[in-house]
Amino acid sequence: MGDTESGYGYGWFLGAMAGEEWVHHSGENTGFRAFDAWSERSDRQVVMLSNQDRTDAAAVTAILTTTAGH
Numbered sequence: 001m002g003d004t005e006s007g008y009g010y011g012w013f014l015g016a017m018a019g020e021e022w023v024h025h026s027g028e029n030t031g032f033r034a035f036d037a038w039s040e041r042s043d044r045q046v047v048m049l050s051n052q053d054r055t056d057a058a059a060v061t062a063i064l065t066t067t068a069g070h
Contacts, residue, residue: 028053035060 024037035048
């Protein structure tokens with residue numbers, strides 16, 4: 001990203017994972033968590049819905065990073 005880019009647009013975060021550009025959004029409410037990510041290049045999408053607010057977003061990111069090249 002350039003100096004003037006924030007990595008955020010219209011409710012979606014923009015960034016790279018394992019060398020691939022992704023857009024993603026997450027949310028939470030008491031007792032629930034959600035995550036949605038999409039890669040235009042590979043046309044892959046990941047949606048995670050959890051009924052536990054203890055779901056670890058870092059663990060989900062690690063899994064996505066590991067599988068992003070497959």
